[in-house]
Amino acid sequence: MFLVDSHCHLDYDPMAFDIPGTIRRAHDQNIKGFLTVCTDLAKIPAVTAIADSYEDVFATIGVHPHATQNTLADQELYSLLVKEASHPKVIGFGETGLDYYYTHSPHERQKSSFKAHIKAALTCDLPLIIHTRDAEEDTIDLIKTVGKGKARGVMHCFSGSSWLRDQALDLGFYISASGILTFKKADGLREIFQGVPLERLLVETDAPFLSPEPYRGKPNEPAFLVETVKKLAELKKVSFDDLCSKTTQNFLTLFSKARMSCV
Numbered sequence: 565m566f567l568v569d570s571h572c573h574l575d576y577d578p579m580a581f582d583i584p585g586t587i588r589r590a591h592d593q594n595i596k597g598f599l600t601v602c603t604d605l606a607k608i609p610a611v612t613a614i615a616d617s618y619e620d621v622f623a624t625i626g627v628h629p630h631a632t633q634n635t636l637a638d639q640e641l642y643s644l645l646v647k648e649a650s651h652p653k654v655i656g657f658g659e660t661g662l663d664y665y666y667t668h669s670p671h672e673r674q675k676s677s678f679k680a681h682i683k684a685a686l687t688c689d690l691p692l693i694i695h696t697r698d699a700e701e702d703t704i705d706l707i708k709t710v711g712k713g714k715a716r717g718v719m720h721c722f723s724g725s726s727w728l729r730d731q732a733l734d735l736g737f738y739i740s741a742s743g744i745l746t747f748k749k750a751d752g753l754r755e756i757f758q759g760v761p762l763e764r765l766l767v768e769t770d771a772p773f774l775s776p777e778p779y780r781g782k783p784n785e786p787a788f789l790v791e792t793v794k795k796l797a798e799l800k801k802v803s804f805d806d807l808c809s810k811t812t813q814n815f816l817t818l819f820s821k822a823r824m825s826c827v
């Protein structure tokens with residue numbers, strides 16, 4: 565069974581200079597599905613064009629919490645997201661959420677953008693890719709109040725608390741493991757992942773960010789996903805192959821619009 569990189573940014577440098585090579589190196593590692601995640605409305609044409617060019621690349625559309633300062637107001641944003649989601653390779657909304665660690669955009673702007681994404685997700689019945697940092701309570705509160713128990717999605721690049729893990733699991737969300745899991749000082753996070761059931765796990769690179777060991781410090785790329793999967797397999801006491809098939813099945817369950825023609 566092949567792996568899917570459930571979160572990467574193929575439109576970012578340096579991958580953008582050589583997307584065919586990036587994908588070829590990932591294929592060599594049996595990674596045969598990619599979700600390239602949008603971070604700003606201006607990037608929608610680029611991410612959808614990449615998805616259109618490769619059979620096994622899918623895209624999301626959305627506004628990263630950092631970029632919400634200058635984005636559209638709620639209603640316009642909602643309408644645009646719904647309209648763009650009709651693209652056949654667009655399989656989710658994000659990345660959206662809240663980031664109070666950096667606060668590159670005011671909290672209120674982040675919240676209104678997040679709400680627009682949740683509403684669009686309900687209208688289109690598509691999953692959300694959620695980025696949350698130092699904003700756990702507000703994130704869960706908005707998923708509950710705006711999502712009304714129907715929103716589904718993934719906590720991407722999970723590095724939160726056991727409280728956030730449990731809340732997300734209760735809401736039916738998936739938890740995605742990134743290269744952080746391989747870092748020497750990540751014992752606390754590895755402990756938290758012990759409590760995530762196999763049927764709710766996804767794996768991702770978040771490339772070009774957060775390269776796993778032994779590539780830490782270099783630009784990340786989807787081919788490096790295997791390092792995170794090896795670490796996670798060790799942690800969960802399952803074989804590498806079982807974890808590949810489980811996480812790929814999970815990806816296809818959550819992102820049901822994806823038609824994996826790449827087997």
Ligand SMILES: [Zn+2]
Nearest residue numbers: 571601659770
């Ligand atoms: Zn990302």
